[in-house]
Amino acid sequence: MLGLTVHKGYLFYGKDRKREEVFINEELRDETIWLSTRLHEMFKSGKTPKAVISSKCKSCSLEAHCRPKSAGRGKSVKRYISQMIKENLSDEETP
Numbered sequence: 221m222l223g224l225t226v227h228k229g230y231l232f233y234g235k236d237r238k239r240e241e242v243f244i245n246e247e248l249r250d251e252t253i254w255l256s257t258r259l260h261e262m263f264k265s266g267k268t269p270k271a272v273i274s275s276k277c278k279s280c281s282l283e284a285h286c287r288p289k290s291a292g293r294g295k296s297v298k299r300y301i302s303q304m305i306k307e308n309l310s311d312e313e314t315p
C-alpha cells in the first residue's frame with residue numbers, strides 16, 4: 221500500500237500491561253494474509269465457526285462473547301432452546 225516493508229511490531233496485552241515484540245518475516249506475513257483471506261470468506265458466508273473448548277478459553281478475552289461451553293462442538297440452538305423450555309417448565313411445576 222505504501223511500498224514499505226514492516227519488519228517488526230508489538231502485541232500489547234492490556235490486562236497484564238505487557239508488550240511483546242514480534243518479528244515479521246515472510247512466513248508470518250504469508251500466514252497473516254492467508255488468515256485474513258479466510259476471515260473475510262467466513263464473514264461473507266455468515267456462518268460462525270464452532271468453538272473449540274480448550275484451556276486457553278479461561279484466559280481468552282472473548283470468552284464472554286464466544287460462550288464456548290454453550291455454543292461448542294455438538295451443541296445446537298434447537299437443543300439448547302428445548303432444554304431451556306424443559307427446565308423452565310419443570311421449575312414452574314415444582315411447588
Ligand code: SF4
Binds near residue numbers: 272276280283287
Ligand atoms: S473462548 Fe472462544 S475464542 Fe476464546 S479461546 Fe475459547 S473457543 Fe477460542
